[in-house]
Amino acid sequence: MEDDILLTANFKQNLQRYWLAAGTVLICVTVVGIPLLLIWFPIGLWATQRYIDNMSAELTAQKLIVRKGIFTRTENTVPLDKITDMALIQDPIMRFFGLHKLTVETAGQSGSGALINLLGIDEVESFRANVLRQKSILEERKRGSETVPNNDQDEALICLRDIAASLGRIETMFAKLEQVKGNDEC
Structure with a gap:
């Protein structure tokens, strides 16, 4: 059964400029890379836009699904x-572009660091709050299914009262039997 999508993340347009700026700084740091700047801008524009187009984050009732990649596309499904x-992370350059990085860590993940890193989600605080709210709802449902429903509790209580009444009758019968034995001995 396929879960219905509750929420889909949108990504900010500033994300492309952020990656282009980061790539430009990296290329300028290396003296050899400076001539590559003429090639970087058209290729960088194409690559960053394609990467953003392939990025998605979807929240369902039970999982978070993240897809990204240009040549090698990955899909992470996290219950x-x-x-x-x-966690929300924002370094000074991200702050300048108005971006946050959302990191998702899970129980049992291998290696250190976050399992999922999402950069540039529009309204990231709201997206994070919705994921955490859905996680709480799911935990409440699981806790609720582990406890005995009220109808079953009522039936168990009635059964226990019947058992107690039966034990009371048995005790009364034993008491009468002991009286009869006591009278026969006299």
Whole structure:
């Protein structure tokens, strides 16, 4: 059964400029890379736009699905009950572009660092809050299914009262039997 999508993340347009600026700085740092700037801008524009177009983050009732990549596309599906932390990170350059990085860490993940890094989600605080809210809802449902429903509790209580009444009758019968034995001995 396929889960219905509750929320889909949108990505900011500033993300492309951020990656282009980061690439430009990296190329300028290397003296050899400076001639590559003429090639970097058209290729960088194409690559960053294609990467953004292939990025998606979808929240369903039970999981978070993240897709990204240009040549090698990856899809991470994280069950909400396995999420242990969702951190928002913003370095000075990200702050300049109005971007945040959302990191998702899970229980049992191998290696250090975050399992998922998402940069440039529009309204990231709201997206994070919705994921955490859905995680809480899922945990409440699981906790609720582990406890005995009220109808079953009522039936168990009635059964226990019947058992107690039966034990009371048995005790009364034993008491009468002991009286009869006591009278026969006299």
